[in-house]
Amino acid sequence: MSTSSTFLPSFLELKETEEYGRGVYSVKELSPGTDVIVGDPLAHVISSHEREMYCHHCLKKERSLKKCGQCKFVWYCSRACQREDWLYHKVECAGISRISPSIPTDTVRLIVRLLVRRSNGTSTVTSLPKGAQWDMDILTTHAPRYNEELKQSIGEQVFGAKLLMSDSKEYNPEVAFSIACKMISNSFSILDWEMNSIGSGVYILPALLNHSCDPNVIALFEGPKMRLRTTKKIFENEQLFVSYTDLLETRERRQRHLQKYYLFSCNCPRCSSEFSGSLDEKLIKTAADLKESDRKTLYKDGFSKLDEAENVKKKGDWAALESLASEYLTKHSSRLGDTNILIVKMRECLMDSYIEQQKWREALQVAVTLK
Numbered sequence: 083m084s085t086s087s088t089f090l091p092s093f094l095e096l097k098e099t100e101e102y103g104r105g106v107y108s109v110k111e112l113s114p115g116t117d118v119i120v121g122d123p124l125a126h127v128i129s130s131h132e133r134e135m136y137c138h139h140c141l142k143k144e145r146s147l148k149k150c151g152q153c154k155f156v157w158y159c160s161r162a163c164q165r166e167d168w169l170y171h172k173v174e175c176a177g178i179s180r181i182s183p184s185i186p187t188d189t190v191r192l193i194v195r196l197l198v199r200r201s202n203g204t205s206t207v208t209s210l211p212k213g214a215q216w217d218m219d220i221l222t223t224h225a226p227r228y229n230e231e232l233k234q235s236i237g238e239q240v241f242g243a244k245l246l247m248s249d250s251k252e253y254n255p256e257v258a259f260s261i262a263c264k265m266i267s268n269s270f271s272i273l274d275w276e277m278n279s280i281g282s283g284v285y286i287l288p289a290l291l292n293h294s295c296d297p298n299v300i301a302l303f304e305g306p307k308m309r310l311r312t313t314k315k316i317f318e319n320e321q322l323f324v325s326y327t328d329l330l331e332t333r334e335r336r337q338r339h340l341q342k343y344y345l346f347s348c349n350c351p352r353c354s355s356e357f358s359g360s361l362d363e364k365l366i367k368t369a370a371d372l373k374e375s376d377r378k379t380l381y382k383d384g385f386s387k388l389d390e391a392e393n394v395k396k397k398g399d400w401a402a403l404e405s406l407a408s409e410y411l412t413k414h415s416s417r418l419g420d421t422n423i424l425i426v427k428m429r430e431c432l433m434d435s436y437i438e439q440q441k442w443r444e445a446l447q448v449a450v451t452l453k
């Protein structure tokens with residue numbers, strides 16, 4: 083059944099089906115490389131560990147950013163960007179200054195910016211559907227089905243927003259809780275040109291697309307602006323799918339992530355296909371003579387080491403990251419193979435360390451192995 087979707091481009095429409103619920107469909111054939119949705123976020127934030135590297139408004143990466151003189155937490159590339167962002171930053175600015183040296187989470191800051199956006203009444207949607215008072219009313223939430231642990235986590239983030247906003251007129255606890263619940267299943271990671279996450283944002287129309295681990299649409303970014311671009315030929319009346327999870331993860335880890343945050347199991351072609359010869363088989367491939375017990379230990383230790391590498395990366399200690407990644411690859415490459423997810427991700431960490439240290443020749447040598 084089609085539903086009113088005047089806020090979507092003319093060649094797209096919303097449909098309700100028993101299998102997928104609400105989804106976005108194309109009303110005509112689309113070629114690969116077609117931009118189906120292009121737009122700015124309702125609100126966005128730079129990740130705390132990247133805050134001194136990217137302008138918090140336009141997301142331009144620069145070495146000579148200027149920090150906000152009051153909170154000394156937010157950075158800008160120019161006075162113009164600082165002025166344009168002030169409408170959203172002024173509330174969090176006072177709060178960040180007040181709680182310093184504590185640092186608010188990215189989720190708390192995004193909740194605050196969305197509350198401010200709701201208060202000032204500006205919209206990213208051209209025509210809100212009947213019954214919607216602001217953009218996020220279009221989005222759905224799984225809040226009634228959240229477990230107690232997740233509800234508690236959401237409550238803590240909402241309380242953090244209250245602390246940051248103090249007595250600001252924009253704060254409303256019920257609205258803040260609703261926003262936080264919808265953010266869990268409707269926000270996007272903002273990626274740089276290397277496909278590394280540098281922040282997060284809420285994009286209303288892209289959030290209407292359903293998930294597949296074999297998507298026909300991908301999200302590309304120009305600063306905070308998102309482009310949803312087709313990767314395959316789209317036929318008339320075909321549904322558009324985007325991925326909600328890291329596609330370079332094993333089937334087991336993808337399913338676990340989707341179940342935790344989106345409360346469903348994926349039955350897309352990739353997840354339901356025969357395992358033999360599939361991409362997922364290649365991602366977990368190990369030496370043929372490796373025992374099952376050794377394989378499980380290897381994966382447990384490997385993902386733990388990847389978490390350690392990500393923490394080192396967030397600190398910007400590139401020499402330490404190089405050492406950690408090099409040591410792991412030297413020890414395990416022969417046992418896991420070039421296509422194994424642990425090797426691929428650790429090589430990405432090694433390449434990042436080389437690039438940041440301007441070791442261009444070494445970075446190129448690693449890049450060749452990732453092609």
